[in-house]
Amino acid sequence: MRQARAPSVLAAYVLHRYDWSESSLVLDVFTRESGRLPVIAKGAKRPYSQLRPVLLPFQRLFVTLGKPPKAGEAGDAVEAGGEVRLLRGAEWAGGSAMLTGAALFSGFYLNELLMKLLARQDPHPELFDAYAATLPSLASADDAVTQAALRAFELTLLLRLGLLPDLTVVTATQQSVALDGGYALLPEVGLVSARPSDTPISGTDLVGVQAALEHGSIPALQQACGRVLPALRSQLRALLHYHLGSNVLRTRQVMIGVQSLG
Structure with a gap:
């Protein structure tokens, strides 16, 4: 029995x-x-x-x-x-206060990413810890802090799912990035030298982001992301949309709609 x-x-x-x-x-x-x-x-x-x-x-x-x-x-x-x-x-189990306002949309955005990219019954304890460490930053009154937290979580999610290339190596040539060079993260080809149409990320900043990812420190990763927010935001958005197979997430659609009423 x-x-x-x-x-x-x-x-x-x-x-x-x-x-x-x-x-x-x-x-x-x-x-x-x-x-x-x-x-x-x-x-x-x-x-x-x-x-x-x-x-x-x-x-x-x-x-x-x-x-x-x-x-x-x-x-x-x-x-x-x-x-x-x-x-x-x-x-x-204790923890942060409830998210409100814009922070609520940011939180639901993280949840939607997990729902769509994370398979069921696939444990990722490091990703769970990163999620827990990210939530308090979403309630910050400083938008730059919130944006850096979102980018750090996106990077951690992509890394843990095996969807993020090494940010210190040019994907096609496998050569180390030049610290004074400019690079872009493209969905289908990985890390490449930035084209004229790209907003480049310096090799120095990429090395800093990769080091924080490998260390596993969310505060350090948020700090590294904060130095390259505009370029990192657009490049990670393109990479996420590529793997999601969708151009606009439901949470982002709602946020855009709310902002248009203001």
Whole structure:
């Protein structure tokens, strides 16, 4: 006789949630130990549910997951491609205050990147830690700090998914970048010498960004990104769109729409 799986407690963030039946929710949670998981939270919408005030985005949680539901129990609530788990409990694990205003859009942008690029049940503990370290910077009153945090997370995500070339080496020739040279990161060919139409990034700045990536320090990476924001933003956007297969993310569309009303 098969022994029932014991519940497991995981560090997690809620990336996305939507209604399932009148009283329950389906969650997409990003866990440190098991990656991105689909989870059913039964009864979470009920007025007196202890889960209702806890299952919020951008809040670090400890979630207790039980065994998967029986065949057919989840119905059509979750699309194929991942084993659905039942949420047994969730507790706030402390951390930053809730994001508001423009910071909220930035947070949802990170969540959308993870939802679209990170496969289910593919653990990336370093990426989880980077996400946790990035959230506080999104609430900064200094837009440059927020933009540097976003670029640092984009770089970390691409690196952990194996989609980022070595930024100190010209991809085609495998020669080291010249510190006084100008370079561009192109989606289909990697790192190249900048063309007249490109906004170049210096070899010195690329070496600094690569060193921070290898060190794994998010503050150091944010500082390195802050020195090359305009060029890095446009080049990373093109690279992300290439791998996403989409020109505009939903979060960015909403942000543009809100800004146009101002």
